Amino acid sequence: MGFVLDRIGKLIAGYLQKEVPGYEPFTPSDPEHLRGIMQPGDVLLVEGNNRISGIIKYLTQSTWSHAALYVGPIDGASEPDGEPHVLIEANIGEGVETSPLSRYYPYHTRLCRPVGLSFEDRHTVCRYAINRIGFGYDTKNILDLMRYLIPLPVPQRWRRRMIAFGSGDPTKIICSALIAQAFDAVRYPILPKITQAGSRRARREILQIRDSTLYMPRDFDISPYFEIVKPTIASGFDYTALHWADKQKPLGEVAGPFDPFQGAVASPPLVPETSDEASPVLPEPEMTPLPHKLAA
Numbered sequence: 001m002g003f004v005l006d007r008i009g010k011l012i013a014g015y016l017q018k019e020v021p022g023y024e025p026f027t028p029s030d031p032e033h034l035r036g037i038m039q040p041g042d043v044l045l046v047e048g049n050n051r052i053s054g055i056i057k058y059l060t061q062s063t064w065s066h067a068a069l070y071v072g073p074i075d076g077a078s079e080p081d082g083e084p085h086v087l088i089e090a091n092i093g094e095g096v097e098t099s100p101l102s103r104y105y106p107y108h109t110r111l112c113r114p115v116g117l118s119f120e121d122r123h124t125v126c127r128y129a130i131n132r133i134g135f136g137y138d139t140k141n142i143l144d145l146m147r148y149l150i151p152l153p154v155p156q157r158w159r160r161r162m163i164a165f166g167s168g169d170p171t172k173i174i175c176s177a178l179i180a181q182a183f184d185a186v187r188y189p190i191l192p193k194i195t196q197a198g199s200r201r202a203r204r205e206i207l208q209i210r211d212s213t214l215y216m217p218r219d220f221d222i223s224p225y226f227e228i229v230k231p232t233i234a235s236g237f238d239y240t241a242l243h244w245a246d247k248q249k250p251l252g253e254v255a256g257p258f259d260p261f262q263g264a265v266a267s268p269p270l271v272p273e274t275s276d277e278a279s280p281v282l283p284e285p286e287m288t289p290l291p292h293k294l295a296a
Helices: 002-016 031-037 051-060 119-130 142-149 156-163 175-184 218-222
Strands: 043-046 066-070 087-091 095-099 109-114 193-198 203-208 226-229
Touching (some): 031 109, 066 175, 119 175, 218 226
Antiparallel strands (some): 043 066, 043 109, 066 087, 193 203
16 A cells, blocks of 8 residues: 555656746846855755646745755765756655756746854754755655645635645655754754743843744745845946847947046035125116107
8 A cells, every 4th residue: 555655646746846838037047146156054945847836836925936955065966067966955756865056047046045154053054954865755645745736725824834744754854844954953043933021121032943844935035034145246246237138338438437427517506606795886877868759
């Protein structure tokens, strides 16, 4: 019976992983900028393009359907062309595995960076994820897979629970739960429960870690403890260097780099000038009377 359930689960997982044709990201990643700015411990959010991605984006009301942890080059893991694997991620069907950064170049991505994380804690977070390479997804838990095949309206209060996988096996994990557990290992907050304690005069906030299975990819985006890093801006963005298809670049003699005018233009005074008393007053010219006939 277990073999049959596992076989059916793999078939459903394969169906959910098929990509939807016609996908075109609104703003694809810039490979050079993205590769040059990433640091160990960064979380890469991805706008996926398979069937399960669409369901996750509906349930979470978010652009992001997948999350991966950047750990830097991993020993013994690389592509045939020599590109090193630098990401740790969990996928349905494959489980926890390593991936190259180029896997997500064609997709819309977002980079989330923990703030103030020490070098030691950053290393602990990465090592936690690396040690779980090979953990799989429990394809025998058919209910966890079949709920993604039913595109029915789901009340908002139940959507977060719909993402959680209920096998209870610590060796079975999903993408956002893997990363949440890694940061929990160093007690770094993502979206903790905050309760107020103490008297009216002295209040303090007590943080409580949420269950890792309840985390979604978008939680790293909206977390107040993660910085949104945009590679294009962080690498040095100059809007004047852009070339627009519908408009030519301004000529140098028309619009210079600093002053668009040939010379400085003096602004009018804010206070009206007072008359100079020493200046001579010119007499008014005398009016010559017109002849009587013309006047009549």
